[in-house]
Amino acid sequence: MSDERRLLKRRYHEAAWDEPVIMELGTPGERGVLLPAVEPELKEAVGDPLAKVPAVMARSAPLALPELSQPAVLRHYVRLSQMTLGNNVSIDLGLGTCTMKYNPIVNEQLARSPKVADLHPLQDEATVQGMLEILYRTEALLKAISGMDHFTFQPGGGAHGVFTNALMIKAYHRARGEADQRTEIISTLFSHPIDAGAPATAGFKVITLYPGPRGYPDVEALKSVVSERTAGLMITNPEDTGIYNPHIDEFVKIVHDAGGLCAYDQANANGILGIARARDADFDMCQFNLHKTFGTPHGAVGLAVGAVGVTEDLEPFLPVPRVVRAGERYALEYDRPDSIGAVRAFLGNAQTVLKAYAWIRSHGAEGLLEVARTAILNNNYLARKLSEVQGLSCPYPENTTPRLEQIRYSWEGLHEETGVGTEDIHDRIQDFGLQAYHTSHHPFVVPEPMTLEPSETFSRADLDEYAEVLAEIAREAHTDPAVIRSAPHRSAAGHVAPEAAKAAAVTWQAHARRQEGRGV
Amino acid sequence: MAQGDHGTPYPYIPNSAPQVREDMRRYIGITDEEELYAAIPERLRCRQRLDLPPRLASEHELATHVRGLLAKNRTCEEYLNFRGAGCWQHIVPAVCDEIAARGEFLTSYAGSPQSNLGAHQAQFEFQSMLAELVGRDAVGVAMYDWGAAAASSLLMACRLTGRSEVIIPEIISPERRRQIQAVCGNTTTVRAVGYDQTTGRLNLDHLAALVGERTAAVYAEVPSYLGIVDSAVPEAAALVHGRGGLAVVGVDPSSLAVLAPPSSYGADIVCGELQPLGIHMNYGGGLAGFIAAPHEERYLAEFPTFLIGMLPTAEEGEYAFGWINLETTHYVRRDQSRDFTGTMQGLWGIVAGVYLALMGPAGMRELGESILYRTEYAIASLSALDGVTVPFALGAHFKEFVVRFDSGRTVAEINAALYERGIFGGKDLSNEMPALGQSALYCVTEVHSKEHIDRLAAALKEILA
Numbered sequence: 001m002s003d004e005r006r007l008l009k010r011r012y013h014e015a016a017w018d019e020p021v022i023m024e025l026g027t028p029g030e031r032g033v034l035l036p037a038v039e040p041e042l043k044e045a046v047g048d049p050l051a052k053v054p055a056v057m058a059r060s061a062p063l064a065l066p067e068l069s070q071p072a073v074l075r076h077y078v079r080l081s082q083m084t085l086g087n088n089v090s091i092d093l094g095l096g097t098c099t100m101k102y103n104p105i106v107n108e109q110l111a112r113s114p115k116v117a118d119l120h121p122l123q124d125e126a127t128v129q130g131m132l133e134i135l136y137r138t139e140a141l142l143k144a145i146s147g148m149d150h151f152t153f154q155p156g157g158g159a160h161g162v163f164t165n166a167l168m169i170k171a172y173h174r175a176r177g178e179a180d181q182r183t184e185i186i187s188t189l190f191s192h193p194i195d196a197g198a199p200a201t202a203g204f205k206v207i208t209l210y211p212g213p214r215g216y217p218d219v220e221a222l223k224s225v226v227s228e229r230t231a232g233l234m235i236t237n238p239e240d241t242g243i244y245n246p247h248i249d250e251f252v253k254i255v256h257d258a259g260g261l262c263a264y265d266q267a268n269a270n271g272i273l274g275i276a277r278a279r280d281a282d283f284d285m286c287q288f289n290l291h292k293t294f295g296t297p298h299g300a301v302g303l304a305v306g307a308v309g310v311t312e313d314l315e316p317f318l319p320v321p322r323v324v325r326a327g328e329r330y331a332l333e334y335d336r337p338d339s340i341g342a343v344r345a346f347l348g349n350a351q352t353v354l355k356a357y358a359w360i361r362s363h364g365a366e367g368l369l370e371v372a373r374t375a376i377l378n379n380n381y382l383a384r385k386l387s388e389v390q391g392l393s394c395p396y397p398e399n400t401t402p403r404l405e406q407i408r409y410s411w412e413g414l415h416e417e418t419g420v421g422t423e424d425i426h427d428r429i430q431d432f433g434l435q436a437y438h439t440s441h442h443p444f445v446v447p448e449p450m451t452l453e454p455s456e457t458f459s460r461a462d463l464d465e466y467a468e469v470l471a472e473i474a475r476e477a478h479t480d481p482a483v484i485r486s487a488p489h490r491s492a493a494g495h496v497a498p499e500a501a502k503a504a505a506v507t508w509q510a511h512a513r514r515q516e517g518r519g520v
Numbered sequence: 521m522a523q524g525d526h527g528t529p530y531p532y533i534p535n536s537a538p539q540v541r542e543d544m545r546r547y548i549g550i551t552d553e554e555e556l557y558a559a560i561p562e563r564l565r566c567r568q569r570l571d572l573p574p575r576l577a578s579e580h581e582l583a584t585h586v587r588g589l590l591a592k593n594r595t596c597e598e599y600l601n602f603r604g605a606g607c608w609q610h611i612v613p614a615v616c617d618e619i620a621a622r623g624e625f626l627t628s629y630a631g632s633p634q635s636n637l638g639a640h641q642a643q644f645e646f647q648s649m650l651a652e653l654v655g656r657d658a659v660g661v662a663m664y665d666w667g668a669a670a671a672s673s674l675l676m677a678c679r680l681t682g683r684s685e686v687i688i689p690e691i692i693s694p695e696r697r698r699q700i701q702a703v704c705g706n707t708t709t710v711r712a713v714g715y716d717q718t719t720g721r722l723n724l725d726h727l728a729a730l731v732g733e734r735t736a737a738v739y740a741e742v743p744s745y746l747g748i749v750d751s752a753v754p755e756a757a758a759l760v761h762g763r764g765g766l767a768v769v770g771v772d773p774s775s776l777a778v779l780a781p782p783s784s785y786g787a788d789i790v791c792g793e794l795q796p797l798g799i800h801m802n803y804g805g806g807l808a809g810f811i812a813a814p815h816e817e818r819y820l821a822e823f824p825t826f827l828i829g830m831l832p833t834a835e836e837g838e839y840a841f842g843w844i845n846l847e848t849t850h851y852v853r854r855d856q857s858r859d860f861t862g863t864m865q866g867l868w869g870i871v872a873g874v875y876l877a878l879m880g881p882a883g884m885r886e887l888g889e890s891i892l893y894r895t896e897y898a899i900a901s902l903s904a905l906d907g908v909t910v911p912f913a914l915g916a917h918f919k920e921f922v923v924r925f926d927s928g929r930t931v932a933e934i935n936a937a938l939y940e941r942g943i944f945g946g947k948d949l950s951n952e953m954p955a956l957g958q959s960a961l962y963c964v965t966e967v968h969s970k971e972h973i974d975r976l977a978a979a980l981k982e983i984l985a
Binding site for chain 1: 530532533534535536540541543544545547548549553555556557558559560561563564565566569570571572573574575576577579582583585586587589590591592593594595596597599601603605606607609611613615617618619621622623624625626627628629630631632633634635636637638639641642643644645647648649651652653657658659660661662664665666667668675693695696698699701702703705706707742749751753754776777778779780781784785800801802803804805806807808815820826827828829830831832833834835838839840842843844845849850851852853854855856857858859860861862863864865866867868869870873874876877878879880881882883884885886887889890892893894896897900914915916917935939944947966969970
């Protein structure tokens with residue numbers, strides 16, 4: 001195959017099944033699956049099962065669910081899956097900050113075992129020793145990786161992990177009688193927006209530091225906002241730009257000196273595994289996204305874990321239950337008066353923890369370092385390639401240190417030259433079989449942003465292909481901008497106007513009502 | 521073949537192959553990769569090898585090790601399980617497992633309305649089918665679990681009403697109570713309404729005394745934590761409406777083909793748990809919550825989870841599907857938002873949709889009836905035993921009920937004896953609800969045949985004799 005044909009998949013077309021919404025499918029009387037029939041003797045013994053249900057609480061109108069046979073249901077969902085560019089199908093390095101990486105099949109197989117799937121969370125401890133041991137062992141692995149003293153896996157995602165950190169900061173100051181005084185959390189603009197959103201939800205006022213000329217706020221900016229009102233610092237590093245703040249330990253010290261706690265959102269940890277640790281910068285707590293850094297799937301936005309680590313001093317505030325070791329046995333501890341309580345029921349996504357355990361064990365210490373080294377090498381290789389693309393730039397040129405595992409690029413130059421902006425390119429890139437990329441969280445401080453994170457999963461050939469597609473689109477911006485603005489052309493559906501979301505219906509019922517002119 | 525600079529290859533890291541690496545370094549213009557870490561000051565560098573156990577390099581060694589650990593578990597397939605209390609054993613259709621394992625869904629994340637059309641459409645269909653069950657037309661993407669959904673629903677009610685007090689039942693799962701307290705407690709006052717000692721229903725007199733002009737919402741559950749189909753909930757909704765607050769009702773959707781949609785008896789916001797809909801328990805990792813509300817501007821603007829909407833494309837009659845409410849979340853509003861969304865339990869929402877499509881209206885009806893039949897049969901069978909009573913048994917129960925032992929044996933002793941007979945007995949309530957004495961919460965679903973229930977009754981008879 002020619003290089004041109006290999007690098008630019010001009011013949012690519014996503015499956016486009018024009019699959020109806022499932023409410024439009026099926027025929028009355030069809031059925032996808034049966035249940036065991038209720039035994040006649042049992043029926044007879046009970047009589048009318050609805051007899052005791054109060055009339056007002058019994059359903060009167062039958063459900064209007066679709067009626068489909070099993071092959072019809074299977075075909076429908078397999079077709080929908082074919083219209084989904086998961087990372088198993090596409091080179092998904094465009095989702096910067098999301099750390100898309102390979103999710104090993106063997107880990108999926110292990111997690112699907114009935115020895116995991118068919119466990120009830122309230123089984124007696126003696127019957128779940130294997131599961132508890134995996135949770136306990138994974139905690140030990142993350143302790144070594146971060147330097148922190150204790151971990152919980154209860155939070156159900158990165159945002160939830162950051163929120164848990166915010167709750168613990170509250171609980172800590174409350175325990176010291178300073179909750180009413182310490183009401184402010186400091187974060188930075190290029191930290192993930194959850195580092196502002198979560199503390200706000202927990203009742204804090206949030207102060208956001210904007211980046212200086214090197215891409216991160218300077219120490220003086222931080223000094224000017226700390227006070228006796230400071231509850232803590234919630235920050236990512238490297239930030240979502242791939243820029244590492246080298247003064248991070250000074251930041252931590254300044255906040256500590258003011259009486260605040262420091263929470264490290266390690267959503268961007270993939271480039272620093274084995275290279276830098278949260279504890280060595282003196283953080284009090286941190287959180288890792290197991291579904292980013294530790295190779296568990298993103299699952300169409302779910303089955304995530306935000307693993308939260310703390311120092312010994314903060315351990316009493318962790319959510320319950322805690323997995324503890326009692327001699328040769330593993331046990332659950334609930335009786336912890338200073339705990340923030342719980343943010344999820346039971347122990348969270350235990351099956352996801354198992355996958356992360358398997359992922360870490362399959363790499364070992366050298367392998368984790370290899371992950372980080374490769375993520376950084378890939379990022380700098382891609383950056384060098386993209387430096388040749390016209391109209392694309394890497395912001396904060398004053399900061400000449402290499403970026404770590406991702407970069408927030410800017411199409412500002414191309415936009416000024418051609419009027420083609422990042423939202424257009426985001427749509428056009430799909431026509432080459434690549435997932436639409438992440439532009440940026442808001443506000444768009446970097447103009448016309450595009451955030452790329454080529455994790456260790458991606459080969460040199462993948463990086464070459466990605467760069468060539470972006471170069472081609474930049475050329476098109478000069479020769480045929482209309483083809484970009486009206487993209488995508490080879491996806492499961494065509495161009496959507498940006499304002500379409502404002503009036504969208506979120507269920508078939510609301511859509512149908514609107515079609516009939518019956519309001520929202 | 522890909523391999524690290526130090527020997528054994530890394531199958532998941534293509535660019536660990538030494539020659540590729542050398543070529544990439546040359547292309548970048550460096551000789552030593554250390555040059556790429558210049559941003560990290562030496563004082564922050566981790567120079568010692570991470571203290572981790574040895575690598576299990578081959579798939580076979582890894583799987584052998586993990587399966588060895590898992591072999592210590594005893595599962596609900598191997599034992600006859602009657603434990604519920606927030607996570608329930610149900611039949612999981614094979615097609616649900618098949619779709620959950622589709623790599624395209626499993627490894628997808630954020631994408632455009634076109635590139636991820638399929639996953640988004642599956643989410644939209646889940647939202648639509650669930651809306652049919654609960655009677656509210658705006659449903660969000662699956663979130664963490666029922667407790668988290670209840671907490672976020674209550675925060676949503678506070679924002680909608682501009683009030684800051686919520687009332688929850690005294691009888692509620694301890695997990696959900698902890699979650700609501702943790703999530704809402706810093707910004708909201710959480711009060712508890714008591715229950716009627718005879719029926720287990722909400723105590724409406726107490727509620728009337730609690731509800732006032734500061735009340736943003738009353739939260740109630742159908743069925744309640746103890747499995748009671750609480751006929752006081754419609755009156756509770758009317759009560760809070762009368763004071764300008766909202767009614768938030770938590771439901772188990774497996775009941776909703778036989779029980780009325782909560783919207784019909786006054787629920788403004790409905791939340792609940794999806795795990796019964798085709799999702800394995802996964803030691804609690806099978807849980808996934810949902811939130812539903814009226815499809816009105818003011819509710820949509822306050823939705824705390826992602827909403828997937830139908831988006832018309834440039835081609836007449838064609839639709840794509842995509843996230844429509846980023847602008848009202850912290851992703852855009854940062855600290856101006858008062859709740860947060862993020863990566864939650866999206867895959868389980870898709871699976872719940874597959875389940876509802878497989879079951880259809882007739883299957884869901886059979887499911888609800890089967891659970892009602894089996895629950896009633898179990899209540900009758902166990903309350904017939906000497907030394908056993910079932911409190912609150914006058915009203916209808918769905919899936920769960922309290923079993924009280926007055927034989928002098930503790931629940932712990934009884935459960936230990938049941939375990940010896942291959943049975944996981946009900947959840948011990950004796951510490952949690954001391955007023956109920958030596959009581960346990962038993963759970964019966966469509967997985968429990970008559971023979972299973974008879975076996976439990978026989979075992980208890982033997983143990984209590």
